[in-house]
Amino acid sequence: MGYPPEPWTLRGRMVVSVWMLPLALVPALPPELRGAVRVLRLGSRALIGTAWVDYRPGGDLSYRELLAAVLMRAGLRSRVTITHIWVDSPESRDGGRELWGIPKDLAAFELSDSRASAQSIAQADITRARPLVRVPIGFKCTQELHGRAKTTAVRATARCGPASVRWDIDGDGPLGFLRGRRPFLSLVADDFRMRFGAGRQAGS
Template identity: 30%
Template structure:
């Protein structure tokens, strides 16, 4: 039996992440569920999106891996982030994220492998040059892990593949589907199935360079996250502190997949945050 018991807030987590910020035309974005009275923030008909790969490691309340997509929105006259896509590889993290903070997490198989420069030893996590990551959906597993208030729904049998190579130095060949070692192909939708439960597979691949040396010190960041809760908007208080460095990356996404709005685009900026400490506190009801 799958154990979906999760710790109470606050969650104190440690690990490494890679984030990319994108500027995307408003009309290219899916119709995501946003908090009541929230609207996508941006300028000139463009919106700001952030994608993240996160490796939560030993030393925190849970150890798991996660892929996130956040949309910058205006809510009650202030900018805040709303998590619109979330994949995790741990049932407890899935259940906790949904129940405690109304984050739309779904289950996936995610592998993240560190890449260190030849001169770096294995003792320091912060010396690594980058990360390689792979994500694959687990059909039906998310539905089994949904809390009781969510109605069961079928999942597509299609497999979701994604590959990220952060800091890779020997990847001059076309970015590939890691399962087949062939260039990433745009998945074909199943014409017999429609609706959110039958979205075509997520497909994304990326390659990140080593980037600049880390900025001195450990940089603190207070995150503003607001989610569309069942009883109204929820504010998610969170703080992040870690070693920050700029990266440069190339990303490819399938044009007709859930991340098709990234197809053919380049991130505005990418950063690595290594050896971070991330604290997520109990959600606070937001005024409507």
């Protein structure tokens, strides 16, 4: 096993954009999730989140990431399901797939505080990213793992604030369903400290 056991402790910087899409454009979800979670509907639309993430030294792994996720619900409880995700670390790819069912693939990245790109997928200009105050963040991620729904807790704190992100998405690429659209909200989560996954067993 070339990746750390869960939970992963991670640090870094994340820029998130939130999009509202017609339900017909929501990415297909694994059939194994039916009955466990449903897309959270806002009338005839759904919320999609995308994020550029720079996992920096000081955590269990350091790597870069681009993801897209759908806001879901389990009864009245909110969930997130990641539908698309790329990293530049084989260890992160393998651990994400095998521990939590997160469908990570590899991609080549260029990522700085003001510019982000993932080859043949998307690029973005990031401006006016103003981290303001440190706040707690918590959510649960539900994915398909070994034919069943697996829900994983994520806990973090970060200095959060508004950002302006101008996306340029490859229309023929896997995020082409967002091409020509604009997010209605973008945020920066700077100096985040994240715990992803369940606690290690004593003696492990």
